[in-house]
């Protein structure tokens with residue numbers, strides 16, 4: 362594509378604040394990172410381009426946290442577990458449920474998940490951040506990092522106030538897209554032209570009201586599959602799934618059934634197209650559900666996600682790259698700071714299918730995957746950590762992102778308080794702080810709990 366040229370700008374930007382820790386992105390990982398940093402004594406600013414915390418869980422209506430459990434073994438505790446209790450306390454969920462992923466696709470995969478009402482999650486996260494003393498600024502778009510040589514010393518944002526700079530001793534990139542890392546010159550994977558056109562599909566989720574969920578649950582899975590294949594053949598459905606999350610009332614269904622292929626979510630034009638295509642797909646899906654699926658006859662479209670859900674964009678290059686072999690073999694890492702449970706679910710870019718792999722045991726996530734190569738003063742958190750593409754499908758679940766967030770926020774606070782860079786803090790210091798705060802850091806923590814006598 363030919364660009365018409367460049368415009369040279371000379372900007373004088375007002376410095377609007379000095380913080381210990383600035384977190385960019387208030388999704389699953391960023392919200393928890395900010396809460397952890399503030400609880401560990403850091404003066405913390407959380408910048409979010411949208412109007413709520415929760416990220417994909419709330420703004421994109423992906424209303425179930427996966428990967429707290431592997432089978433019946435709990436692998437994530439600490440702040441994320443506390444949030445599940447707070448959500449239940451407000452009636453936003455009735456706790457963990459068993460769920461079968463990929464049922465209609467003929468690849469059933471049982472999981473223990475935490476479904477929730479995303480509107481309650483927004484409120485819980487507001488309150489948890491306020492209780493911790495986090496300064497949350499919505500409608501704030503990260504524009505560029507403030508660089509001091511190879512050290513990140515803050516960020517510049519755009520908001521209704523105009524362009525503003527915020528200085529920080531430590532910056533956390535929890536944007537999902539590694540937006541801060543990429544702008545700071547960190548090399549990232551997932552940016553080549555080939556990868557940009559081979560992305561896993563995006564999904565625009567939607568909420569239906571007036572659904573008889575109990576009636577739908579009585580439909581045998583073979584019958585569901587037959588109906589779905591018919592819908593696919595007629596071009597009314599877009600992938601092999603009737604995937605929905607039900608809220609505690611049992612009369613709403615939050616559906617993850619659209620599938621928008623060939624979208625590079627690092628292109629504004631393509632993202633814009635994806636939103637429109639998503640809304641077109643939703644119309645067709647709702648018509649199909651009303652006509653064909655028991656329990657959905659009287660369903661009404663009650664809401665569309667504020668923005669399309671994006672499964673993959675950039676992954677940073679860090680001090681270590683976690684691989685699918687690490688996940689499947691359960692590689693032990695001295696610098697493990699969180700545990701993942703998977704599964705690795707890779708949505709095929711070019712077809713309607715999904716590939717699922719289950720790690721046999723909880724896997725360890727080393728701190729080095731979160732330390733962006735070549736820069737200081739910055740940490741990555743959540744989906745954009747350093748992994749292979751396949752491994753990312755196992756680490757991107759929200760409970761894992763939240764566990765990573767707790768580790769990253771805690772480390773950022775320790776670094777800021779002691780005048781060290783995050784990389785200079787011995788990992789044992791972080792591991793001790795995380796254990797004190799109830800997080801599970803290494804597989805041995807889980808095995809010890811499993812072995813402990815009940816009571």
Ligand SMILES: Cc1cc2nc3c(=O)[nH]c(=O)nc-3n(C[C@H](O)[C@H](O)[C@H](O)COP(=O)(O)OP(=O)(O)OC[C@H]3O[C@@H](n4cnc5c(N)ncnc54)[C@H](O)[C@@H]3O)c2cc1C
Pocket residue numbers: 385386387388389390391408409410411415416417418423424425426427428501502503504535536537538540563564617670671672742743744745757758759760762
């Ligand atoms: C369709 C779909 C279904 C999924 N299903 C599940 C599931 O059932 N369960 C599960 O656990 N996981 C699921 N996932 C994966 C999971 O939702 C994500 O991997 C996870 O949310 C990543 O968390 P994060 O905090 O890294 O990023 P996000 O949740 O994406 O949060 C990133 C935040 O950063 C903000 N941001 C980005 N750029 C900027 C900027 N320039 N300035 C300011 N703010 C910015 C965004 O607005 C957002 O709030 C699914 C994902 C998709 C897309």
